[in-house]
Amino acid sequence: MDETKRNKQEALDKRYIRMASIWAENSYCQRRQVGALIVKDKMIISDGYNGTPSGFENVCEDENNLTKPYVLHAEANAITKIARSNNSSNGATMYVTASPCIECAKLIIQAGIKRVVYSEKYRLEDGIELLKRAGIEVIYMSIES
Numbered sequence: 001m002d003e004t005k006r007n008k009q010e011a012l013d014k015r016y017i018r019m020a021s022i023w024a025e026n027s028y029c030q031r032r033q034v035g036a037l038i039v040k041d042k043m044i045i046s047d048g049y050n051g052t053p054s055g056f057e058n059v060c061e062d063e064n065n066l067t068k069p070y071v072l073h074a075e076a077n078a079i080t081k082i083a084r085s086n087n088s089s090n091g092a093t094m095y096v097t098a099s100p101c102i103e104c105a106k107l108i109i110q111a112g113i114k115r116v117v118y119s120e121k122y123r124l125e126d127g128i129e130l131l132k133r134a135g136i137e138v139i140y141m142s143i144e145s
């Protein structure tokens, strides 16, 4: 990729990761709000934020303020939304405001996503490592800069 192309891609990546962070505000989870977008051919084909499955109460935490085990991560919500549509995530880019966990990394790999741009580092890097092992391009990008 030449310099101009790379700069353009970086500018686009920055805008999409910012959009993902705005999308995260939809999450009704108290402890943490995460947003994800899936982009293919410069089109947003899916979106997601962390939350309970459709039809469940919009509360993520139990009475002890622990995240309920059936809360879906933003990445899982974005990927499963595609499963209900006529779209395909094959070859797409995922923008996610937090470092993907290992469970989501597995889904990202199987969904055929080829690039992941994320903005918040996490102490555990096993998800990121798995994505890299699968040959997925992983890019860290802060939202602020």
Ligand SMILES: [Zn+2]
Binding pocket: 073, 075, 100, 101, 102, 103, 104, 105
């Ligand atoms: Zn996850």
